[in-house]
Amino acid sequence: MAGNFNKVLLMGNLTRDVELRYTQNNTAIGKFGLAVNRRFSVGEGASREQREEVTFVDCEAWGRAAEVISQYLHKGNPIFIEGRLKLDQWEDKNGGGKRSRLLVVVENFQFIGAKDEGGGGGGAPAGGRRTGGAPASRGAAQSYDELPPDDDIPF
16 A cells, blocks of 8 residues: 555543643644543453443644634543644653653544533533534634524534
């Protein structure tokens, strides 16, 4: 197969509030953790046991996507993200040698949950417009002011 492919789809809950910072060029960077649960069965017949494992993933969003996620989501809120894997490498400050980690760079996202659910992350801000179904584009700024009023959204 020619070429390479790097795509990640995850749905989980934020493990902490988004850490929002800005570059010298005033580009927003939002860093957050995501917990993704996997439920599975072990064993056969009557001895079948349900188990769960949690995978913790570091994520970063750029531009308007970072600002929107930071504004509307907090620790525990669900989110669906689409992105790519990135390898970060750096020298340990304490002389521990080279360090590295994989993280997901968010390219698109969707809030999860109905607008009437408490804490679901998909509700409209007070006096504002719903941003729940609007995906953010690959780091480019997008206007979320062009969305229809809540009453016109069918979900």
